[in-house]
Amino acid sequence: MAGKIKRMIDDILSQVAKGDPVLIKTTKTKLILKGINPEKFTSTSEDDPAVMEKLSALAREFKVKLSV
Numbered sequence: 001m002a003g004k005i006k007r008m009i010d011d012i013l014s015q016v017a018k019g020d021p022v023l024i025k026t027t028k029t030k031l032i033l034k035g036i037n038p039e040k041f042t043s044t045s046e047d048d049p050a051v052m053e054k055l056s057a058l059a060r061e062f063k064v065k066l067s068v
Helices: 004-017 021-033 049-062
Strands: none
Touching: 004 021, 004 049, 021 049
């Protein structure tokens, strides 16, 4: 199913930033530094297991729970 990566990124951003624009930018920057550009993924992007594993690890690092 396409779009899981986008949903994972959105989960991380919403739980970490809680709507704060500054925290959204810093969290996106952290994702980019870890090798994942949030702007690159859409709801139609193919699901890459390697990227999904990175996002799962980042979610654990940020102490957030993913719904995907």
